[in-house]
Amino acid sequence: MSKISVAVLGATGMIGQRFIQMLEDHPWFEIEGLYASERSQGKRLGDVLKVRDHEYLDETVDRRIETMDIKKIAANCRIAFSGIPSDLAGPTETELANAGVAVFTNAGSHRMDPHVPIVIPEVNPDQMSAVRDQPTYGESGGYIVTNANCSSTGIAAPLHAVNQAYGLKQVFVSTYQALSGAGYPGVPSLDAVGNVVPFISHEEEKMETELAKMLGTYSDGDFHYAPFKVIANCARVPVVDGHLESLVLDIEQQPTLEELEKCLVSFRGEPQELNLPSAPVQPIIVRHEENRPQPVFDAMAGRPARARGMAVTVGRLRQGNGYYKAFAMSHNTLRGGAGGSVLNAELAKAKGVL
Numbered sequence: 001m002s003k004i005s006v007a008v009l010g011a012t013g014m015i016g017q018r019f020i021q022m023l024e025d026h027p028w029f030e031i032e033g034l035y036a037s038e039r040s041q042g043k044r045l046g047d048v049l050k051v052r053d054h055e056y057l058d059e060t061v062d063r064r065i066e067t068m069d070i071k072k073i074a075a076n077c078r079i080a081f082s083g084i085p086s087d088l089a090g091p092t093e094t095e096l097a098n099a100g101v102a103v104f105t106n107a108g109s110h111r112m113d114p115h116v117p118i119v120i121p122e123v124n125p126d127q128m129s130a131v132r133d134q135p136t137y138g139e140s141g142g143y144i145v146t147n148a149n150c151s152s153t154g155i156a157a158p159l160h161a162v163n164q165a166y167g168l169k170q171v172f173v174s175t176y177q178a179l180s181g182a183g184y185p186g187v188p189s190l191d192a193v194g195n196v197v198p199f200i201s202h203e204e205e206k207m208e209t210e211l212a213k214m215l216g217t218y219s220d221g222d223f224h225y226a227p228f229k230v231i232a233n234c235a236r237v238p239v240v241d242g243h244l245e246s247l248v249l250d251i252e253q254q255p256t257l258e259e260l261e262k263c264l265v266s267f268r269g270e271p272q273e274l275n276l277p278s279a280p281v282q283p284i285i286v287r288h289e290e291n292r293p294q295p296v297f298d299a300m301a302g303r304p305a306r307a308r309g310m311a312v313t314v315g316r317l318r319q320g321n322g323y324y325k326a327f328a329m330s331h332n333t334l335r336g337g338a339g340g341s342v343l344n345a346e347l348a349k350a351k352g353v354l
Contacts, residue, residue, distance in 0.1 A: 071099070097142035102143055116146060122279075155173060166255050169228055169250040241332060242298070289315065293315045295329065310331075312329070
């Protein structure tokens with residue numbers, strides 16, 4: 001089977017380089033080019049590496065970065081994986097979709113657009129059908145699929161599993177978000193070291209709206225939002241990778257803790273049924289230690305090897321005063337970033353929209 005040619009946009013950034021990591025030796029996709037701004041033209045990837053926990057192949061680090069060229073990308077690639085900043089992503093991704101490219105993006109520019117799905121394949125694979133209602137799909141075959149905000153991604157699958165089984169009334173979430181979620185170089189060191197910053201611009205609003213969109217449905221050309229409320233507080237903490245999130249759940253039914261754990265551990269979605277290359281065998285892992293999950297131990301959860309960092313870890317399940325409480329941990333630049341978009345593209349291929 002010949003591989004699908006793909007472009008990586010924003011190859012000098014953290015998310016762009018996570019895309020490259022996920023696409024090395026991918027069984028379905030092959031990198032055609034690495035693209036960034038004019039100031040990076042001709043540089044070796046190895047000269048601008050920011051990811052420190054992955055050893056890239058020699059031929060990967062020797063690849064040269066090119067200036068973004070919509071016509072060239074459209075002529076040579078079916079897919080563009082976008083890790084560029086939101087202000088640039090909006091018009092660039094629209095141009096690419098108009099030119100017939102399927103854009104899978106980490107940026108938030110189009111998340112709330114009509115007919116643009118925010119997809120987490122285990123949670124709302126049916127919403128992928130929304131791309132067929134994008135005008136560019138019928139005209140050129142191009143379209144845009146977004147992944148969720150990294151903090152929304154980390155709790156979407158557990159919330160979906162619980163909502164399916166027992167019904168959710170309200171969700172209270174407090175996030176302890178890694179520095180890499182702010183991009184590179186991220187938060188200034190004097191603001192971050194030995195500190196917690198209790199504000200991330202627009203993060204709480206994104207969580208409260210994006211989760212409602214993802215956990216709802218799409219029919220008759222419209223998104224129908226989930227009825228339960230999400231109330232979020234967000235903070236930045238001095239951790240490199242891995243978002244830890246505190247959950248307090250108001251559940252319609254009153255399952256036992258054993259029933260709730262079984263609901264999470266046994267949860268599987270379409271990526272597992274379809275055996276997608278980047279899908280973790282077990283998307284939700286439950287830990288029983290009193291001090292887990294933690295970023296240093298659990299951010300890279302997931303197997304097989306290609307799915308490392310793609311599972312969500314839940315721990316400290318408990319119940320009191322009519323509420324259920326837990327902590328969830330996910331890797332913000334893999335599951336919550338590039339890995340999420342790569343899995344979305346795999347789903348799109350499996351569902352026949354490529």
